[in-house]
Amino acid sequence: MAATSLVLTCASPLFSSPRVISATKKLTTELSISTAKFRRRCSGNNDEVLLEGMPPEYYDDEWQARQREKTKELRRMQREEEEEEERKIEEYREIGTRLKEFPEQDLRKARKLVSSFIRAAEEVEERIEEAAEKGELDELVLMIIWNRLDLARRDDEKDAIRSLDLLYRRVETEILKRQASPAMKLLNDLLNMHDGFEDDAWLKDCRKRMAETFPREDPFSILMPPGFDIDMHQGQLRPPIETETDNTLLRVDFVREVDALLQEVRIEEDATTGSKGEGLDPEAIALKFKQQEKQRTIRQVEAILDLALNLKW
Incomplete structure (x- = not known):
């Protein structure tokens, strides 16, 4: 076939018709393609067929091994x-x-309430307090918020994590405040009275609030009914009406509960003293600020306790 192709292509142009030239070109092209398809190379004792269009690396054993490792x-x-x-x-x-x-x-109902908290945006504080007054905050609401927070953590949604974490803490704080004892409620109110600047004015307001809250500790105040003016010795001497719940907070009870709270917090502080952040990364700085805020609150509680111990009417 190669010889025939050579004869045809070398023929004189004077005796070559267009049909013969076209057939010659077609035959030459097919011959070159067939030769490329079935070209063989010697690889050891076996002959390997070289496929058309494949890169040279395809016939490299090391390259094949690397590809198999990549596939694995x-x-x-x-x-x-x-x-x-x-x-x-x-x-x-x-x-x-x-x-x-x-x-x-x-x-x-709880899911609707949580959704309303999320949509409330800047008015979330008022919405939480309103729900607390209606008695709508309970363990189920906390669990729904926690579930959403857990899902956000697993999906690594950082913005949702921050928002839901703050919402969970705020709702939990409101529930604990509603369930707290009268002493803890008073302590919370006294701490919230601090504006962050004037300590002396804050202590003065705390002393006034304590004097109004705690009953006077003298024999006459114990024996006399509420409403009787001990200083002026005026007032009605009617016996007190028995009630199922007595919300009167004694100074001694307040001092005892606050002191127990401080003891518990100090034990926790001693246990976490060695875990304070020393680096400059964001987590260490945030932990440092948190510790400073906690220490400031502890000092304020200590000042309130000292004020209650030395309170005079």
Whole structure:
């Protein structure tokens, strides 16, 4: 065939028709393609067919081995991703089953309440206080917020994590405040009276508030009913009406509860003294500021306790 092709291509142009020239070109092209397709090279004792269009690396044994290793690595990563996805699905399923024991109507109501907190934006404080006054804040509301926070953490949604964490802490604080004893409620009110600047004026206001809250500790105040003016010896001497709940807060009870709280906080502070951040990374700086704020609050509570111990009417 090669000889025939040579004869045809070398023929004189005077005796070559267009049809013959076209057939010659077609035959030459097919011959070159066939030769490229079935070209063989010697590889050891075996002949290997060189496929058209394949890169030279395709016939390199080392390159083939590297490609096989890459394939194994990709398959391993794929299996890990599938296992991670299954683990997340299982965790989401577990989160979804946490609230199964609660009635559906209560769940729907609590979810609506949490959604209203999220949509309230700048008015969230008023919305939380309003819900607390209506008695709508309970453990179920906290669990729903915690579930959403848990999902945000697993999905690494940083903005949602910060917002939900603040919302959880605020709702928890409001619930604890409503459930707190009269002594802890008074302590919270006294701490909130501080404007952050004038300590002397704050202590003066605290002394006035304590004098108005605690009953006077003298024999006459114990024996005389409420409303009787001991200094002027005037007033009605009617016996006090018995009530089921006596909300009178004695100074001694306030001092005892505040002192117990301080002892507990000091023990926690001693346990966490060695874990203070020393670096300059954001987490260490945030931890340092948090510790400073906690120490400032402890000093304020100590000042309130000292004021209550030395209170005089």
